[in-house]
Amino acid sequence: MKSFQLVWHFFSEQIKWATWFYGILVILTIGMTIAANHWGFFDNLDTRNTTSTIFILIIGLLYSYWFLDHYFKLGVSRKKYFKAALFATAMLSIVLALVTTIIITLFETIVPNLGFAVPWTDLLTENGSLFVIQSFVDYSFYHFVYLLIGWFMGIGFYRFRWRFGLLFIILSFPFIGITEFLQNKAGVAHTMKFFTANPQIISIGPYLIFLIMIAILIVSNYRLTKDAPIRL
Amino acid sequence: MSYSIEVSDLTVYYKNFKALDQLNFKLSPGKVHGILGRNGAGKTTLLMYLASFHKAKHGTIVIDGEDPFENERIIQGTSFIYEKDNTYHYDKIDKIIKSIHYFRPHFDEAYARDLAKRFKIPMKKSVDQLSRGQSSALQITIGLASRTPLTIFDEAYLGMDAPARELFYKEILLEQERYPRTILFSTHLVSEMEYLFDEVLIIDNGKVLLQETNEQLLEKGHSITGPKENVEAFTKTLKVIHEEMLGRTKSVMVYGHLPEQEQRKAVELGLEIGTLSINNLFIHLTREGEEA
DSSP states (O other), X not given: OOHHHHHHHHHHHHHHHHHHHHHHHHHHHXXXXXXXXXXXXXXXXXXXXXXXXXXXXXXXXXXXXXXXXXXXXXXXXXXXXXXXXXXXXXXXHHHHHHHHHHHHHHHHHHHHHTTOOOSOSSOSGGGOHHHHHHHHHHXXXXXXXXXXXXXXXXXXXXXXXXXXXXHHHHHHHHHHHHHHHHHOHHHHHHHHTTTOOOHHHHHHHHHHHHHHHHHHHHHHHHXXXXXXXXXX | OOOOEEEEEEEEEETTEEEEEEEEEEEOTTSEEEEEEOTTSSHHHHHHHHTTSSOOSEEEEEETTBOOTTOHHHHHTEEEEEOOOOTTOOOBHHHHHHHHHHHOTTOOHXXXXXXXXXXXXXXXXXXXXXXXXXXXXXXXXXXXXXXXSEEEEESTTTTOOHHHHHHHHHHHHHHHHHSOOEEEXXXXXXXXXXXXXXXXXXXXXXXXXXXXXXXXXXXXXXXXXEEHHHHHHHTTTSOEEXXXXXXXXXXXXXXXXXXXXXXXXXXXXXXXXXXXXXXXXXXXXXXXXXXX
16 A cells, blocks of 8 residues: 555544544534523633544544554554554644634634624634634644644553553653643743743744654654554 | 465563464465464464564564565565454445455455355444454455465454355365465364365464474374274384273374384284374374373
8 A cells, every 4th residue: 555545544534533523513512602692601612622632632542542453454564554644643633723723713703693692702713814824823733742642642552551551641741731831822921931032932932842742752652653562 | 476484483472471482483385374272372472473463572583585574565465364353343344345455455356245245244234233253254355355475364263153164264275276375374173174274383382393284294193993902012112192992992093104014014913093183183282291
């Protein structure tokens, strides 16, 4: 099987799951919007991150237990699988970020026109199109890191079983903590001002940290995958 | 197209337990090899190493002249068929059969569909909805139709009824004639499958107990029956693997070459000489030390 075919196979399988997930999420959000407008609760729904983060993390966890196992048994080497997984991860992160951005933008545009209030504050669309684009980039990074973290935990469990697998969850905490912290732009800027007053460094700093974390996770996942024993 | 296999000093530990102990053997290409052994003898461990599921730490494995671990050509050309847990496999059979050719370049989809029909595998069902026997039949269908140069069946028939197993055995012979490949069979149904084997490798307690061609093995197994004293005198220098008494008549099974001269001598002593099946040899060779 050619590498691009494998990437596409991998990606389309994930997209199939994502379609189900986002379909359900959209229906739930519509339901909650109606409920929030009628009964006045759910005044600040977190539709953007928490739910999709959990979904992304689960997909990442399945990388080894499902995809590595499945593809290896169909004659794909670990190295080829790893490359395909990495490309598919990048593609999925971008596509999911795009879908998330489009869904939120549509919601924030259509819902007020129907006479309803959007049940969350910090509207994505209220700060102009540049902010929408920046949010799309943020979501892409965010998804990518969470997929890599899920992959890291999953390969730890797959390779070393549950006892040492638990250690990989603990090792993931700093990555999750930093990722969550980097989402809070005001908090990041406030912290970075301790070190520098340069506004450019303050604005690109989080992305640099993201990139360093991504590099650490990619190298770790590769080293754990390249000679991983395959389970029966 | 078929792969040869050469294993040298392969030793595998599971923590402190030595699962394989300095295995050395060669398997010739294009043949059906029976890999036999008692429960826990190390068959599945060996097959997993041959299929590159694990990296050999002690000893070497060479398949078709190359180290198979992370070797894309060898991995793509190796199928390992065993009883899989399909609880969470929701794909439809039809979709699976359609997609295999992406991974296995020699996959024959028409043959797979024909086999699936003959095994009565419902194409519209998803894998998790199949019975145990149907699931095994699906794995076998994919294994046969993939036509990989090395095809490993590890107790692949579990749950399949007798007619389905019979069909599987017939297909093995037909396929081997059409597209010869190296086939490894690990099985406990020795009596049912022994006619399929070109060569037999018996593993016992992680070690190679014997490796022979089917013919050599059959030539080396004999039953000798007759009066107790004569049987005992005749078999004094032979390797007796099993013995039974019925009144004054004794019947023994021996393993080893019995020249024609010796056989004539046995007849002169009034002894009856018969051949042993691979199943009988396997049972009694691997029970040495256990016999009452």
